[in-house]
Each structure stands twice: as structure tokens, then as C-alpha cells.
Amino acid sequence: MSNTPEFSRRIPLSRLGSGLEETITATEQEREALARRFGIPAIHHLECRFLLTPEDKKHILAEGRLSARVTQLCVITAEKFDDVLAETFVLRFIPESEMPEDEFDIDSIDLEGPDEVPHDGRGVDIGEAAAEQLALMLDPYPRKPGVGLENAVDVTPAEGEEGVGHSDDLPESDRRPNPFAALATLKNGDKKE
Numbered sequence: 001m002s003n004t005p006e007f008s009r010r011i012p013l014s015r016l017g018s019g020l021e022e023t024i025t026a027t028e029q030e031r032e033a034l035a036r037r038f039g040i041p042a043i044h045h046l047e048c049r050f051l052l053t054p055e056d057k058k059h060i061l062a063e064g065r066l067s068a069r070v071t072q073l074c075v076i077t078a079e080k081f082d083d084v085l086a087e088t089f090v091l092r093f094i095p096e097s098e099m100p101e102d103e104f105d106i107d108s109i110d111l112e113g114p115d116e117v118p119h120d121g122r123g124v125d126i127g128e129a130a131a132e133q134l135a136l137m138l139d140p141y142p143r144k145p146g147v148g149l150e151n152a153v154d155v156t157p158a159e160g161e162e163g164v165g166h167s168d169d170l171p172e173s174d175r176r177p178n179p180f181a182a183l184a185t186l187k188n189g190d191k192k193e
Helices: 028-038 126-137 179-192
Strands: 010-012 020-025 042-054 060-073 080-095 115-119 123-125
Touching: 010 126, 020 126, 028 042, 028 126, 042 126, 060 126, 080 126, 115 123, 123 126
Parallel strands: 080 115
Antiparallel strands: 010 123, 020 042, 042 060, 060 080
16 A cells, blocks of 8 residues: 555655745546545545745745535435535644654643644655645534534434333333442442441
8 A cells, every 4th residue: 555645746855946836636436535534425635725934944834725515424414415625724834854753732832823734855745735734624414504412313302202112111120220329329338338
């Protein structure tokens, strides 16, 4: 299996100069692969414009504007629906050696600064950076426009069924023990000693 990302667009650091503007667009095959990766039905369009500005020889500031058109599944009705996404973002590419190890101090994270993305010292992958931004933009609980919770499946008992299936309706011998009653018995037993 290849480690190359589905939507890879590497820019050599030597090409940056004092700054570089680059617009990238995902191909049909790349969009299909990304849709599989993100678990959504389809990505119809994905484009991102980057302005890359070297801060020094190792750190590159990336300002981006991403636009996408995707198909998602509504979590309430399970229907497919199209959604248009557009967002600006700022990243900082830093050398892999400067990335925190698996364990890091949460207090040392700059919550106001841009997210940091590693690079290998030879180039930056703005395609993978755009893919990661798209993943962050996708709603984890997408709802089709106009669909509210009133469209959700009703799991409450219908009128007249309130008592059906409750343990109170079962003979004493068939009822499951109440775990809290068992705890209360243990606790009360400790007090008696």
C-alpha cells in the first residue's frame, strides 16, 4: 500500500522564493479516493487557493481558501444531499523534527496561532493540507436542509403501548435484578456489621 496521499500536490521549498500563489484542483479519481477516505458518498468539486509565504528557511505560512461541493448522508433521514463548503484557513508548515512527539504538553499549544503541519525539509504537500482542511469542514452529523428532529424515527412507545415490554409486566421470577438494588443491599449490609 502506498503512503502517497490521495490528493498530493508537492511544492519544493526551493520554488517558494519570497512567496508563491498556487491554485490546486482535485481530479475525478482523487475526489473519489478522498470520498472513500472521509466516508461520504461523493466529492463533486474540490479546489483550494494557497498563498505560501516563507517566514524563514524552515517555516512557511500558508493562507488558503478552500471550496468544495460534496454529497453527504443525512443522519436523520439517511437521504443523500449536496452541500457547498467554502472556508478560509491559515496553516504553518514546520519541519517534522519540530513536531511534538506522541506525548505533548497541552498547555504548550498556541490556541490562537495557526495549526502546524509537518514538512520533510524538501517540500510541502498543499494537496494533503487541503484534504485535511476539507475533513475538518465536513459536519460529523450532517442534516439535509429543512430536516429537523421532528423527522427522526420515533422510538417512544405509541399510545396504548406504554406498559408493553417493561419489567413491571413480568412475573417476579422473570425480572432482571436491579443493579442499584443489589448495591443498596451491599451498602446496607455493611452498615449492619
